[in-house]
Amino acid sequence: MRRRMKSKLLSRVAIVGMALAQASPANAFILGGIVYDPTNYAQNVLTAARTLQMINNQVKQLTNEAQMIANQAKNLTQLPYSAKAALNTRLAEIDNLIKAANSIAYDVATVDTAFKTLFPEDYASFSNAAMGAQARTHWEEASRSLHDAMLMQAKIAETIADDAITLDELLSESQSAVGDLQVSQAGNQLIALQIKQSMQTAQMLSVQYRAEAIERARQLQSEERSRIHRKRFLGDGAAYTPS
Secondary structure: OHHHHHHHHHHHHHHHHHHHHHHOOOOOEEEOOEEEOHHHHHHHHHHHHHHHHHHHHHHHHHHHHHHHHHHHHHHOOOOOOOOHHHHHHHHHHHHHHHHOOOOOOOOHHHHHHHHHHHOOOOOOOOOHHHHHHHHHHHHHHHHHHHHHHHHHHHHHHHHHHHHHHHHHHHHHHHHOOOOHHHHHHHHHHHHHHHHHHHHHHHHHHHHHHHHHHHHHHHHHHHHHHHHHHHHHHHOOOOOOOOO
């Protein structure tokens, strides 16, 4: 009897075991009353790892975008220093110096008439006294032109020291520039300083060459007057015959 009951009990346990085996995966097993599936657990861990990696990638992308926006903000930041006012002031001082020149004006509309009046081509109708007065006028004009040239040279020499200070400030600003815009603005101002110095050089040369031109014209006029004086002194060349 006992053997028969024991056999039935074993057969029922076997049936339950087969049912559990069919209901659970082949590699699952019961642990503390809970069915544990290693394959499912591994898949869940892998899914969690992939999700975490995706989140990290999104965080990295957002960080890069934030850095890009910060760089764009830097690139749009203007340079806090400008040499424009200082350069314009120095150029205006030189321009005013030219306008205040004591010799022949520097505009084309005036210089032609003034030159023809001051340096006539023919002295035949001039008296000796008039030619002497003309020589004095030419000397005064040449003296004023040389004076204007010296004033211009002195003014440009003064601005060189100021330009050196401006150059040092621009270089300092360019070295501390934080974006493309600031770098570009610093570079443009350095170019503006170079152009300003070139303009000053052109202005100085124009004044200097003008003084040289007036001096050369004065010499030519002096030679012409000397020729007229000599011709008048010699007369018609006929020898004097006492009566």
